[in-house]
Amino acid sequence: MHMGHVTRTVRRIQLQRAQSGVTLVELIIALMVLFVGMFGALAFMSIALTNSLNANKLLLARNLAEETLNQIIMMREMNAIGGIPEPGNRNQNTFIRLSNRLDLNGIFPPEFRPVYRSPGRDMIRGTADPDEISSGIDPRYESFTMRVLVRTAFTTSGCFDKEYDNSYDLSNDSNCPPESNTDLVKRVIVQVRYPYTRVAGSALRTVQIVTLMTQPPSQIRGI
Structure with missing residues (x-):
C-alpha cells in the first residue's frame, strides 16, 4: 500500500513536470507570435505616419504655389509689379518687371530661396525684397524653398511639353528661353x-503651377 502511494506520487510529479514543460513551450511560441504582430503593427504605423506627413507637405507646397501665383495676378491687375507707381506715373509699364532678367529690373531671382513670413512691400513672395527677408523664415515652410520663373510664351523649343518633368531644367535658358523685353504675354512658373521622406532617406520633390499672363487691362488701354 505504501509503495503504491509512492508510485502514484512519483507519477503525479512527473506529469506535473511534463505539463509544465509544455506550458513553457507554448508561452514562448505565444510571445514570439505577439512580438511579430507588434513589430508588424509598429512598421505599419510608421509607414502610415510617414505617408501622412508627406501628404501634408505636398498640400502645403501646393497651397504656397497657388498663393504666390494669386499674389502675382493681383499685382498684375493693379499694374503694380514691383510696387505701385506714383500717381503721376500710373501708366508706367510695371509688367516688364515680371521677369528673372536683371537687365529688365526683374524682381524674381532665378534660384530657389527660403520661404519667409511676409511677402514684403511688393506683396509677392519669392522676390527677396528686404522687407520680405527681414520678416524671418516662415515656420510652416521650414526646409521649403521656392522660385518664380518667367519664360516667353512664344517658343518653339518644346520645353513646355516637359514642364511637368522634374528632371528637365526649365531655368536653363537653352532649354526654355526667358521672355524678351517686348513680350506682351509671358509664361509664369x-x-x-519640399523635403519628402522615404524608406531610403529623405529627398526633394517639386510642385509647380504654370499660367500664361498678359499685361493688365489698364496698361493695354493706357488709362
Missing part, C-alpha cells in the same frame, strides 16, 4: 521644393 511657380515652383515649390
